Amino acid sequence: MSGRLEGIARHDRPRGPIETLDHVAVTRELGVRGDLRGAIRPGKSGRRQISLIETESWQAALAELGTAVERTLPWHIRRANLLVQGIRLPREPGKIVAIGQSLRIEVTCECDPCSRMDEIHPGLKLALMPDWRGGVLGRVLTDGEIAIGDEVRIEE
Structure with a gap:
């Protein structure tokens, strides 16, 4: 099974603006190049070097908040680095997410939604809590250049 990379985002400082990208280098040393959380x-x-969220989980959370919210909150407001579609991210540490030709990310833990989500929209934190909807966190195992549209796979 495979999915597709639908979005790439980064921010260079706490609470800083989010920049969306079409492509980026991701490395063991820096994570998503230019992102605050990437450098170890x-x-x-x-273990919190890079964050990934599923389109389907984001949409499910927004659906709980109502139709108007679905149209107004872009995925990157979640402050995740990567948005994947068409594939279920692993819900256990140690699994490997492969993106593009060479990027490999080890899933380390759930990306628990924080109180910041309720600052964005009341109820968003709670809507992101079931079934790892807030996404996964991981560490970069192998470097890679990635771009929107790249294939996403789960490796055993």
């Missing part, structure tokens, strides 16, 4: 700091594991 000394003494840290990098």
